[in-house]
Amino acid sequence: MHRYLGIVGGALMAFILATGLIMGTTFAYFADVQRQQLKTETEMAALAVDELQAGYLAQLPEENYRVTWISPDGQVLYDSDMAASQMENHLEREEVQAAMRKGYGESQRYSGTMTVKMLYSAQRLADGSVLRLSMPQQTILMVIWDMALPIGFILLVVIGVSVAIAARETKKANQEETEAMRREFTANVSHELKTPLHSISGFAELLKNGMVMEQDTGYFAEKIYNEAQRMIKLVQDIIILSRLDEGQENTTRxxxxxxxxxxxxxxxxxxxxxxxxxxxxxxxxxxxxxxxxxxxxxxxxxxxxxxxxxxxxxxxxxxxxxxxxxxxxxxxxxxxxxxxxxxxxxxxxxxxxxxxxxxxxxxxxxxxxxxxxxxxxxxxxxxxxxxxxxxxxxxxxxx
Structure with missing residues (x-):
């Protein structure tokens, strides 16, 4: 049983550690993919706005990104989620500052209006204004949730395989233990039977060859009888133990x-x-x-x-x-x-x-x-x- 639990427990521990490592690596990968995707979308939207101006912004799908258009002095000209007149000046925002200096800027922080951690990507336009796209950052919990079904399936497979391996190893160990006990038991029985048999054979041979004086015949006969009784008792005990081992002994209470x-x-x-x-x-x-x-x-x-x-x-x-x-x-x-x-x-x-x-x-x-x-x-x-x-x-x- 301990061997069985050890194998299953070891497999589960290895799975948990591997899953943790995979989740960490997957989260880092997804975060980088999100950042690159947001940058690409920002650059493409900036090109479109340079050509079509504000008319293009109204055509952008709102479910994917939050779009904010910021004037050179930081005033919000357009926002896909809120009325621009209700929003504060964005001139000091990190990504806006970087975009105005270098043409492009990005950052991540908790949004006061969205109450989640956001990724921001900002691109300076030809007229000096800044177009900013933002999206919620995918958290590790979101990654786990997205992968819950495949992870659960893999976990079930790991448990199933571990149980099968543990059962096979336990069965093999039990068979080896049983075989070792059988060999030891057979050797012991052979030894225990051999001793009285030799005694009986020796005493009988002396009687057969007339090498025992008449007055000593009773002594040798008693020895033969005692050794035979010992053999009978041994065989009886072996039979009882065998029945107990195999569950065949009468257990009527x-x-x-x-x-x-x-x-x-x-x-x-x-x-x-x-x-x-x-x-x-x-x-x-x-x-x-x-x-x-x-x-x-x-x-x-x-x-x-x-x-x-x-x-x-x-x-x-x-x-x-x-x-x-x-x-x-x-x-x-x-x-x-x-x-x-x-x-x-x-x-x-x-x-x-x-x-x-x-x-x-x-x-x-x-x-x-x-x-x-x-x-x-x-x-x-x-x-x-x-x-x-x-x-x-x-x-x-x-x-």
């Missing part, structure tokens, strides 16, 4: 009593806790919420299972179910080995292990917390992890 759910999870984990010398306790209150039962069960089971596996001898696990301000909450606190700060943001990644050597000892698939993350997301739940290395970890699920 119903009323769930979180306290009763936690009681069932703890009952299932008590044999493991007893085997590891860990005490596991449940406290809290009856809290009911709408949720996906098997995913809520899987989420709590994986968190508690990790709390047992990564605990210390004679350690403890405390599960609490509560409701704060109408929001259900489950906390799992253990007295285990803890999670370093640098690893906390990654523990929910697939196959990520904080202590790889310890993970091999306790088993597990490396997918449990990934399932927890997916289940929490489907319930709009927030996962908080607080931990102190050597003292323990607190994982909070806030619904």
């Amino acid at each position: 119903s009323s769930v009593n979180l306290y009763q759910l936690a009681e069932g999870v703890i009952a299932n984990l008590e044999p493991m806790a007893d085997k590891n010398g860990i005490t596991i306790e449940l406290i809290g209150q009856q809290v009911v919420m709408e949720g996906i039962p098997h995913l809520l069960n899987s989420m709590l089971f994986n968190i508690c299972e990790n709390a047992i596996k990564y605990n210390k001898p004679e350690g403890s696990v405390l599960v609490e179910v509560s409701e704060i301000a109408g929001h259900p909450r489950i906390t799992v606190r253990d007295s285990g080995i803890g999670i370093p700060m640098r690893d906390r943001s990654r523990i929910f990644e697939r196959f990520y292990r904080v202590d790889k050597s310890h993970s091999k000892e306790v088993g597990g698939t490396g997918l449990g917390l990934s399932i927890v993350k997916h289940a929490a997301r489907l319930h709009n739940a927030k996962l908080d992890v607080d931990s102190i290395v050597g003292e323990g970890t607190l994982i909070t699920v806030k619904f």
